[in-house]
Amino acid sequence: MSRDRMEAFSDGVLAIVITIMVLKLKPPESISFSALKNNFPTFLAYVLSYLYVGIYWANHHHLIYMLESVSGRLLWKNLHWIFWMSLIPTGTEWLGLNPLKELPTLLYGIILFMCAISYNMLQREVIKISGQNSAIANSIGRDIKGKTSIICYGISIISSFFLPILSYIIYFVIALMWVVPDTRIEKANREI
Amino acid sequence: MSRDRMEAFSDGVLAIVITIMVLKLKPPESISFSALKNNFPTFLAYVLSYLYVGIYWANHHHLIYMLESVSGRLLWKNLHWIFWMSLIPTGTEWLGLNPLKELPTLLYGIILFMCAISYNMLQREVIKISGQNSAIANSIGRDIKGKTSIICYGISIISSFFLPILSYIIYFVIALMWVVPDTRIEKANREI
Amino acid sequence: MSRDRMEAFSDGVLAIVITIMVLKLKPPESISFSALKNNFPTFLAYVLSYLYVGIYWANHHHLIYMLESVSGRLLWKNLHWIFWMSLIPTGTEWLGLNPLKELPTLLYGIILFMCAISYNMLQREVIKISGQNSAIANSIGRDIKGKTSIICYGISIISSFFLPILSYIIYFVIALMWVVPDTRIEKANREI
Amino acid sequence: MSRDRMEAFSDGVLAIVITIMVLKLKPPESISFSALKNNFPTFLAYVLSYLYVGIYWANHHHLIYMLESVSGRLLWKNLHWIFWMSLIPTGTEWLGLNPLKELPTLLYGIILFMCAISYNMLQREVIKISGQNSAIANSIGRDIKGKTSIICYGISIISSFFLPILSYIIYFVIALMWVVPDTRIEKANREI
Numbered sequence: 001m002s003r004d005r006m007e008a009f010s011d012g013v014l015a016i017v018i019t020i021m022v023l024k025l026k027p028p029e030s031i032s033f034s035a036l037k038n039n040f041p042t043f044l045a046y047v048l049s050y051l052y053v054g055i056y057w058a059n060h061h062h063l064i065y066m067l068e069s070v071s072g073r074l075l076w077k078n079l080h081w082i083f084w085m086s087l088i089p090t091g092t093e094w095l096g097l098n099p100l101k102e103l104p105t106l107l108y109g110i111i112l113f114m115c116a117i118s119y120n121m122l123q124r125e126v127i128k129i130s131g132q133n134s135a136i137a138n139s140i141g142r143d144i145k146g147k148t149s150i151i152c153y154g155i156s157i158i159s160s161f162f163l164p165i166l167s168y169i170i171y172f173v174i175a176l177m178w179v180v181p182d183t184r185i186e187k188a189n190r191e192i
Numbered sequence: 193m194s195r196d197r198m199e200a201f202s203d204g205v206l207a208i209v210i211t212i213m214v215l216k217l218k219p220p221e222s223i224s225f226s227a228l229k230n231n232f233p234t235f236l237a238y239v240l241s242y243l244y245v246g247i248y249w250a251n252h253h254h255l256i257y258m259l260e261s262v263s264g265r266l267l268w269k270n271l272h273w274i275f276w277m278s279l280i281p282t283g284t285e286w287l288g289l290n291p292l293k294e295l296p297t298l299l300y301g302i303i304l305f306m307c308a309i310s311y312n313m314l315q316r317e318v319i320k321i322s323g324q325n326s327a328i329a330n331s332i333g334r335d336i337k338g339k340t341s342i343i344c345y346g347i348s349i350i351s352s353f354f355l356p357i358l359s360y361i362i363y364f365v366i367a368l369m370w371v372v373p374d375t376r377i378e379k380a381n382r383e384i
Numbered sequence: 385m386s387r388d389r390m391e392a393f394s395d396g397v398l399a400i401v402i403t404i405m406v407l408k409l410k411p412p413e414s415i416s417f418s419a420l421k422n423n424f425p426t427f428l429a430y431v432l433s434y435l436y437v438g439i440y441w442a443n444h445h446h447l448i449y450m451l452e453s454v455s456g457r458l459l460w461k462n463l464h465w466i467f468w469m470s471l472i473p474t475g476t477e478w479l480g481l482n483p484l485k486e487l488p489t490l491l492y493g494i495i496l497f498m499c500a501i502s503y504n505m506l507q508r509e510v511i512k513i514s515g516q517n518s519a520i521a522n523s524i525g526r527d528i529k530g531k532t533s534i535i536c537y538g539i540s541i542i543s544s545f546f547l548p549i550l551s552y553i554i555y556f557v558i559a560l561m562w563v564v565p566d567t568r569i570e571k572a573n574r575e576i
Numbered sequence: 577m578s579r580d581r582m583e584a585f586s587d588g589v590l591a592i593v594i595t596i597m598v599l600k601l602k603p604p605e606s607i608s609f610s611a612l613k614n615n616f617p618t619f620l621a622y623v624l625s626y627l628y629v630g631i632y633w634a635n636h637h638h639l640i641y642m643l644e645s646v647s648g649r650l651l652w653k654n655l656h657w658i659f660w661m662s663l664i665p666t667g668t669e670w671l672g673l674n675p676l677k678e679l680p681t682l683l684y685g686i687i688l689f690m691c692a693i694s695y696n697m698l699q700r701e702v703i704k705i706s707g708q709n710s711a712i713a714n715s716i717g718r719d720i721k722g723k724t725s726i727i728c729y730g731i732s733i734i735s736s737f738f739l740p741i742l743s744y745i746i747y748f749v750i751a752l753m754w755v756v757p758d759t760r761i762e763k764a765n766r767e768i
């Protein structure tokens with residue numbers, strides 16, 4: 001019961017995060033192809049953030065799926081993660097309005113970095129509750145993909161000062177690396 | 193369980209898509225009938241998009257209803273479809289602000305076209321999971337209505353360059369064709 | 385199952401309708417009591433519409449509670465009702481920005497009138513599905529309160545041309561008449 | 577069943593309250609650290625309000641968890657509480673735009689005060705329904721934390737006229753006092 005409600009609340013916020021980004025997708029200012037083209041960076045930033053929210057949503061789904069109960073600590077770790085997720089729309093908007101500029105690229109990288117860190121903390125709490133030998137702990141394993149992502153976000157934060165385009169590439173590559181849903185967990189789910 | 197969450201997330205986004213469109217329904221700028229009249233194209237565009245979201249919501253409801261489990265692939269096909277649905281508010285706003293102009297009509301047509309294509313992909317994935325002889329596969333059958341719609345959106349995309357009004361008529365006619373809910377599926381549901 | 389999803393979707397939209405109205409509650413333009421006072425009509429319009437959404441939400445809750453299944457027709461009657469509900473934020477904003485002006489008062493009255501009409505149609509569909517002797521049909525009875533409201537909205541539409549303040553009074557009186565939840569239905573629910 | 581829907585509606589509104597605050601987090605106006613710094617008070621106000629919504633959400637979760645049925649009165653007490661919660665985004669925006677100014681600090685304090693009062697009324701209704709010897713009544717006990725908060729909000733309202741910074745400190749201290757979820761209730765839940 002309890003888990004359902006945490007799921008519902010998380011889904012609610014994630015759904016709204018996506019649609020706030022839509023809300024910030026302003027229609028072109030005039031009726032011409034060049035005006036449409038000016039909107040393109042904003043559109044790309046939207047696609048990127050949509051992918052990230054989709055990835056987190058699917059993985060959160062797998063992570064929470066096997067939980068039986070929810071503790072107060074877990075609720076707050078979840079709220080902490082949602083906090084950083086909730087900053088994505090503003091980061092996306094700034095990125096889309098100022099393509100290839102250092103500061104917006106930096107801020108976006110920091111937000112993604114903190115999302116990953118707080119998700120990692122949430123994941124650890126879930127493992128702590130479920131036990132080190134639980135199916136969920138085994139399926140996450142050493143979480144190489146998660147840790148690699150965190151390191152890559154760190155690199156993209158540094159590169160945003162010198163070479164914003166490299167940060168962009170990192171953001172897209174990590175996203176694509178995750179779009180394939182966390183098959184390890186899914187497999188574990190199936191075995192149960 | 194899993195299906196419930198995909199439903200909840202989809203419903204959340206669709207509900208917000210509708211209300212983002214409401215948010216963009218600005219009140220008239222002055223207190224006169226002529227100001228109200230200026231808002232009329234925006235209102236009509238809202239009615240049209242509301243119908244489309246309603247149609248998709250009802251059909252998605254029927255489509256997902258009989259599923260027993262959800263795979264990672266299905267989650268992503270669903271997210272893909274939601275992505276295109278999430279572009280409807282921006283398309284609607286541009287259409288409402290520039291009635292009978294070529295580019296907004298074109299963009300709106302492309303969005304509807306991609307919604308239909310991605311819904312078709314989602315539908316195929318559901319059939320693949322449920323089996324070719326499942327109730328849902330039989331009820332969808334050859335999906336003549338869906339394929340006709342896709343072709344009509346293609347025509348409306350072309351006609352938007354020459355005769356935007358024809359595209360509008362196509363959009364409304366397809367909507368009306370779908371408002372009658374997918375009775376084939378509903379019948380199949382009842383038989384189970 | 386089916387009913388749950390219709391409920392979830394309705395709740396989603398109603399929750400967002402409330403919060404879109406919040407979104408339009410702009411903070412005062414300067415830091416003074418007079419600026420706060422200028423926001424007062426907007427605040428009052430918000431309170432009024434909040435009451436209406438609350439009333440409809442509670443009554444919809446009672447109405448749907450006893451349903452066992454949902455037909456395609458019912459889904460569309462529900463969507464029709466939600467359509468009119470979704471216009472409340474725009475009507476509220478215009479009302480709050482132009483207190484005691486004829487046209488905004490008129491538009492607000494028309495929206496409330498159509499909400500009541502479409503709710504009545506939804507109610508009839510529920511009775512049709514449940515049967516004339518069902519608990520829900522008995523608890524609604526002749527629905528004198530609902531019909532009185534529709535007539536009063538009609539009067540307020542007419543009075544908005546001559547005496548907007550009278551329309552305001554009618555809106556508030558009807559709201560207060562409904563805040564007491566539909567005890568007839570609640571009683572019937574309890575007996576089951 | 578009934579309780580689920582009240583939960584769903586409350587969660588929906590709370591989720592949207594959080595994200596409306598996100599929506600009002602505008603990206604910096606230019607691409608410079610000083611522009612980012614100008615956004616800092618708005619960001620801090622967002623963090624504070626995020627904490628409050630998180631606290632209320634977690635406590636509401638505990639409060640409602642043990643309820644078996646929902647009365648019409650409870651629905652309206654819940655709607656009353658949500659009403660005050662729904663004013664948080666506007667209060668937060670004004671606070672963030674005008675740091676250390678008297679009136680916005682005052683308004684924010686009044687909103688928090690009314691949230692606490694209406695939550696207290698909701699809590700009493702829950703106790704009334706569940707009985708004085710129920711687990712929930714015992715776990716709430718004399719609610720010293722809740723009453724202390726109400727008194728502190730009262731003090732912060734007064735101090736906002738003379739020393740806004742003191743009000744800010746009070747807001748943050750109360751928030752931190754609550755972040756530790758209501759362990760008394762959680763313990764009681766576990767015993768059941």
